[in-house]
Amino acid sequence: MEKLFNLPDLGEGLTESEILSWRVAVGENVELNQIIAEVETAKAVVELPSPFSGVVTRLFEPAGAVVNVGNPIISFDVPATHQIEEPAGQKAQESTAAAKGAAPTRQPTLVGYGAAVESAGRPSRRGRVTAAAVEADPQSESTPKMAAGAVTGAVRARPPVRKLARDSHVDLSTVFGSGEGGLITREDVVKAVSRSLEESADTAPEFGQGHQAADVKPASSNGETRVAVRGVRKATATAMVASAFSAPHVTEFLSVDVTETMELVDRLRAMPRLADVKITITSVVAKAVSLLLARHQGLNSRWDEASGEIIEYHYVNLGIAAATERGLLVPVLKGSQALRLEQVAGEISALTAAARSGSITPAQLSGATFTMSNIGVFGVDSGTPILPPGQSGILAIGQVRKMPWEYRDEVALRKVMTLSLSFDHRVVDGEQGAKFLSELGLILRDPALLIASV
CATH class of the missing domain: 4.10.320.10 (E3-binding domain)
Incomplete structure (x- = not known):
């Protein structure tokens, strides 16, 4: 019997994925849970296991194709003795739900929950196909069709x-x-x-890295090259446009003498018990920010347009922007307000390494309440970072460089860094933003004040 496998919802409500490569071919016999494909969402690269044991009869999409969640990607010839039985009571539950007019519940797959079942009175998501909507005809080469009535209703928006x-x-x-x-x-x-997908502007190390050859068209006679925008880059661009046009941005700057903080970093690196921990200026700033956000609640909040409310978080999930070959990713330190400095440093190192290797999971890239971006690693002093959607604050830290600076009523050569804070002016006013920057600057000038902030 032929069985279809539709692209599952891989988490975080993402609506599409790109098939990076097939691990199987038509006519090949596969086992249950054998890896059949590698797909890329806007957040991570995921391996798909086979939900059936049988022979591959068709690959609906080639490698490089972008597929909507719920669309069929592969079919199998499954012997009757190898079919996976439905959970006990599932058919009865669905029949009861149908009799009462209720929508069937979503059933778990091997890699998450399948596409949401659409009701007749609600518009379906574009291109989404449910299992009931696909007509599996082994003799037909036509593409699967949407069930009648899947798309309904007019859009209402100002x-x-x-x-x-x-x-x-x-x-x-x-x-x-x-x-x-x-x-x-x-x-x-x-x-x-x-x-x-989340997060800020594209700061990949080199333009074009991370694209397969099929994504880059050869240079034309006029000297131009076209590069397909997919995955992280596509989601980043879309998110930034939405944020720029929905939240009124304000950016404030503060240049800080961080000489003593850099001396502290050097002392910590020399400690034997921290030999395996990479302490950096980023980890010190991250720790200070995590502590200060408890006193500056507006920057650790979000604006809820639907309810007309400001939602305040009583925990800090700190996003740390990381440039990767796939584009900008933002791993999240969950509960960073409760982590010690060495734990913050260790988490940053582990998460950014996972992001750059492609092994990071969607869960590790979601849930940030405030974001930091170290643009100093690119030799930049300051910038105007764009808010990630759903957040009220983002901090960019510039490069640390020696500058003539007033020190103890004299001019001295000091290590100076510029902080750039962007915030949603609906939630945070200029005074609140300035106080946060000022307190952060005090700590970085005299890192011993970190103890007073605990």
């Missing part, structure tokens, strides 16, 4: 929201409106962008 959606490349027919009568709000569009 003109400014429609413009934001256009600028953010968001199809409003895929967005569920949280406003009165199903009206789509700005927050709904921003959330749709956030699901595609």
Whole structure:
């Protein structure tokens, strides 16, 4: 019997994935849980295990194709004795739900939950196909069809929201409106962008790294080359457009004498018990920021457009931007306010290494409440970072360089760094942002004040 395997929801509400490579071919016999493909979401590279034991009869998409969640990607000829039985009571549960008019529950797959089952009264997400909508015909080479009535209803959104959606490349027919009568709000569009992926502007080390040859078209006669925008880069661009057009940004700057902090870093590196920990200026700033956010709640909050409320977090999940060959990724230190300095340093090293190797998981890239970006590693003094969607603050730290500086009423050569803080002016006003920067600057001038902040 032929069995279809649809691209599953790999987590975090992502709607599509790119097939990087197939590990199997048509006619090949595969075992249950054997890796059949490697796919890339906007957040991570994931290996897909086979949900069946049988012979591969068809590969619906080639390597390099971008596939919507729920669309079929492979089919198997599965012997009747090898079919996976449905969980006990599942058929009865679905029959009861159908009789009562309720939507069937989503059933778990080997790598997460399958595509959400759409109800007749709600617009389906573009290109999404449920198991019931796919007609498996072994004799037909036609593509699977959507079930009748899968796409319904008109989109309701005000003109400014429609413009934001256009600028953010968001199809409003895929967005569920949280406003009165199903009206789509700005927050709904921003959330749709956030699901595609997080985080800031693209700072990959070299333009074009991480793309397969199929993504780069040969240079034309006019000397131009076209590079496909997919995965992390596509999601980053979309998220940044949505953030720039939805949150009123303000950026404040502060140059700080960090000579004593750099001396502290050198002393910590020389300690035998910290020999295996990479203490850096980034880890010291991260620890200080994690402590200060408890006193500056506005910067550790988000604006909820739908409810007209500000949601304050009483924990700190600190995002640390990392440039990788796939583009900018932002691993998240969960509960960083409770971590010791050496733990913060160790977590930053481990997470950024995982991001650059491609082994990081979507869960490790989500949930940030505040973000830091070290642009100093590229020899830059300052910048105007764009807020990640759903956050109210982001801090960029510049390079540390020697400069003439006032020190004890004299001019001396000191190590100086510039801090750039961007924040959502709906949540944080200029005074609050300035106080946060000022307190952070005091700690970096005299790191002994970290003890007073604990």
